[in-house]
Amino acid sequence: MLERASGAVAARAASSERASSAEAQPTHLRWAHLQPIGRAALVGLVCLYLGAILIGPLAALGVELAHVGIPAALHALAQPDAISALKMSIELTAISVVVNTVVGTLGALAIVRQRFFGRAVVNALADLPLAISPVMIGLAFVLLLGRDGWLSPLIDRIGLKVVFSFPGLVIATLFVALPYTLREVVYVLEEIGTNEEEAAATLGASAWQIFWRVTLPNIRFGLGYGVLMALARSLGEFGAVLVLGGSISGQTQTATTFIHDAIEERQTAGAYGMAVVLALSSVLLLLGLEWAKRHKKVR
Amino acid sequence: MRIRVENLCKRFGSFAAVDDVSFEVEDGSLVALLGPSGSGKSTLLRILAGLESADSGKVWFDDESATDLHARMRGVGFVFQHYALFRHLTVAQNIGFGLDVRGVSKAAIRKKVNELLSLTGLTGLDQRFPSQLSGGQRQRVALARALAPEPKLLLLDEPFGAVDAKVREELRQWIRRLHDEVGVTSIFVTHDQEEAFAVSDRVIVVHRGRIEQNGTPMEILDNPESEFVARFVGEVNVFPATVRGQTAHSGALEARLRDSAPSGLAHLVIRSYDLKLWREDPGVATVQRVVTFGDRVRVQALVDGAGPIIAQFPRRSSLLKNIEPGCRVQIEVTTARAYPAEASSLYPLAATAT
Numbered sequence: 106m107l108e109r110a111s112g113a114v115a116a117r118a119a120s121s122e123r124a125s126s127a128e129a130q131p132t133h134l135r136w137a138h139l140q141p142i143g144r145a146a147l148v149g150l151v152c153l154y155l156g157a158i159l160i161g162p163l164a165a166l167g168v169e170l171a172h173v174g175i176p177a178a179l180h181a182l183a184q185p186d187a188i189s190a191l192k193m194s195i196e197l198t199a200i201s202v203v204v205n206t207v208v209g210t211l212g213a214l215a216i217v218r219q220r221f222f223g224r225a226v227v228n229a230l231a232d233l234p235l236a237i238s239p240v241m242i243g244l245a246f247v248l249l250l251g252r253d254g255w256l257s258p259l260i261d262r263i264g265l266k267v268v269f270s271f272p273g274l275v276i277a278t279l280f281v282a283l284p285y286t287l288r289e290v291v292y293v294l295e296e297i298g299t300n301e302e303e304a305a306a307t308l309g310a311s312a313w314q315i316f317w318r319v320t321l322p323n324i325r326f327g328l329g330y331g332v333l334m335a336l337a338r339s340l341g342e343f344g345a346v347l348v349l350g351g352s353i354s355g356q357t358q359t360a361t362t363f364i365h366d367a368i369e370e371r372q373t374a375g376a377y378g379m380a381v382v383l384a385l386s387s388v389l390l391l392l393g394l395e396w397a398k399r400h401k402k403v404r
Numbered sequence: 405m406r407i408r409v410e411n412l413c414k415r416f417g418s419f420a421a422v423d424d425v426s427f428e429v430e431d432g433s434l435v436a437l438l439g440p441s442g443s444g445k446s447t448l449l450r451i452l453a454g455l456e457s458a459d460s461g462k463v464w465f466d467d468e469s470a471t472d473l474h475a476r477m478r479g480v481g482f483v484f485q486h487y488a489l490f491r492h493l494t495v496a497q498n499i500g501f502g503l504d505v506r507g508v509s510k511a512a513i514r515k516k517v518n519e520l521l522s523l524t525g526l527t528g529l530d531q532r533f534p535s536q537l538s539g540g541q542r543q544r545v546a547l548a549r550a551l552a553p554e555p556k557l558l559l560l561d562e563p564f565g566a567v568d569a570k571v572r573e574e575l576r577q578w579i580r581r582l583h584d585e586v587g588v589t590s591i592f593v594t595h596d597q598e599e600a601f602a603v604s605d606r607v608i609v610v611h612r613g614r615i616e617q618n619g620t621p622m623e624i625l626d627n628p629e630s631e632f633v634a635r636f637v638g639e640v641n642v643f644p645a646t647v648r649g650q651t652a653h654s655g656a657l658e659a660r661l662r663d664s665a666p667s668g669l670a671h672l673v674i675r676s677y678d679l680k681l682w683r684e685d686p687g688v689a690t691v692q693r694v695v696t697f698g699d700r701v702r703v704q705a706l707v708d709g710a711g712p713i714i715a716q717f718p719r720r721s722s723l724l725k726n727i728e729p730g731c732r733v734q735i736e737v738t739t740a741r742a743y744p745a746e747a748s749s750l751y752p753l754a755a756t757a758t
Contacts, residue, residue: 300488303455306475307482308502309553318505322492 178378190363201278201339209286217294243348269351277345282335289331326401405556412461421447423613436600439610481550483560489534496530502553520548540571560592631743645672655709656688659737669745676716684734
């Protein structure tokens with residue numbers, strides 16, 4: 106107390122000596138007071154926006170589902186068409202995840218660890234599915250593989266039906282989900298560098314041993330993150346699947362095209378029910394992504 | 405194992421990283437590849453390890469050609485500059501890796517790992533992960549890991565580069581002792597001359613992908629064969645000079661040469677501890693700064709007509725009496741070398757006396 110009081114006296118004495126500089130201080134102080142308000146405004150705006158655009162629709166979906174009634178939604182989901190659509194989505198996602206995990210890892214290893222002619226082009230092309238509208242992809246595949254498509258003579262000879270059938274759905278899903286694993290693995294491979302792999306080689310490890318014992322453990326969380334992203338993308342794909350598959354009920358209808366068709370036919374119970382199923386799977390995926398993100402940082 | 409390298413060349417695009425290099429390393433010796441960064445010494449080491457392939461030339465391990473041998477088959481231990489420890493494996497698993505991939509039994513691996521843990525002073529840390537170790541400890545794990553498969557040749561890339569000065573000094577002495585104990589032929593790369601001279605049996609000075617000199621530390625210090633070596637090793641002063649017979653002149657400075665050099669324009673190279681200086685008026689130079697560090701004193705003076713010169717003395721030297729900034733001094737050069745100016749146009753004078 107005593108010290109502070111004497112300090113204040115000293116400060117007053119000092120301030121009387123340089124009154125001019127003391128005058129300049131209030132504006133500075135006012136600015137400092139404004140900063141927390143600005144910060145609060147920024148945080149508030151971001152939260153409001155994210156709330157409106159992310160949480161709002163989900164909440165609306167929940168409320169509407171309650172309106173329709175959960176028993177009605179469950180009943181709609183138990184119909185053969187709904188079950189077949191859901192099964193179709195799960196199958197497509199499973200195939201897409203397995204294929205893209207293998208292709209993504211091998212592709213990333215080729216792009217990052219090998220030097221070959223056209224490497225930069227391949228690297229850039231791998232991002233194409235991100236840049237292009239899925240509907241357009243669907244259309245392009247129809248032009249290529251459809252009844253009068255470029256490759257139709259070949260496909261007819263094999264006796265394979267691609268458009269409006271299961272293979273078409275597979276192609277569409279594989280295509281849109283391709284970049285996710287690849288990108289993540291490319292990023293992690295570049296980050297970890299080649300030193301550990303070289304060390305393993307000098308210690309007598311074969312290429313196979315290096316991959317399983319050094320490279321794969323190092324990329325596992327990045328790969329996991331990419332796989333979950335590919336999973337989410339495969340499950341949610343709509344445009345390409347609609348154009349290439351045609352959403353034939355009980356045959357090429359997926360969970361997403363089921364929702365679309367149900368809304369068209371004013372089957373709200375089925376639409377909301379399926380939408381909530383997809384939303385719940387997204388929450389699980391989100392938790393998985395958070396977990397992978399936390400671990401994938403290179404130490 | 406005896407190592408022989410013949411006419412090794414390696415280019416990256418138009419840049420010759422290794423340019424016609426040949427040398428031999430005796431069995432059981434510890435050799436330093438010394439050179440500035442970008443001199444090609446690391447590339448040379450990587451070629452020896454099989455991590456890089458040479459464009460031409462041959463590598464012999466004893467009397468067998470290793471030129472086309474895969475890194476995996478060479479039996480060479482490599483210690484990376486930043487250790488390159490496997491971050492997802494424990495210390496014990498890291499050290500045992502080279503044995504594990506060869507299918508050695510678990511019991512034998514454990515025995516060898518324990519042996520190496522005690523040899524490297526890492527006992528008790530075997531279950532730690534690399535991220536939980538200090539720089540010096542990581543370095544020792546990297547060394548233990550490289551030694552586990554009992555390599556015939558140990559290669560170390562800037563082994564002391566990434567640890568702080570005090571740890572570096574300890575590691576240096578420890579590596580020398582370890583080498584004498586294990587006896588494996590070792591080659592290490594460094595840009596630090598002190599390190600090269602303190603640890604190794606022989607020093608190979610590398611510059612611009614070529615070998616400038618290959619000799620014992622004493623030979624390199626006392627008989628630098630090129631201007632590059634003379635200037636790279638130790639703290640040196642370089643002056644443009646005129647040589648006549650055994651004497652070189654640069655401004656007011658006169659130096660008797662150790663070896664006779666061709667008469668004409670030359671670069672005069674004088675080590676900072678190869679000169680004497682005492683207070684004398686008129687003398688040849690004016691003292692600018694006197695700096696003491698540890699038991700050494702550095703005197704910086706401006707020589708009339710020649711430029712700045714740096715001299716080093718033991719702190720208690722009687723020569724230092726009355727030497728202070730601003731006073732005039734006389735200089736006597738005890739040992740000096742001159743290199744013809746046209747041949748040394750590669751080395752600009754600007755980079756002198758650091």
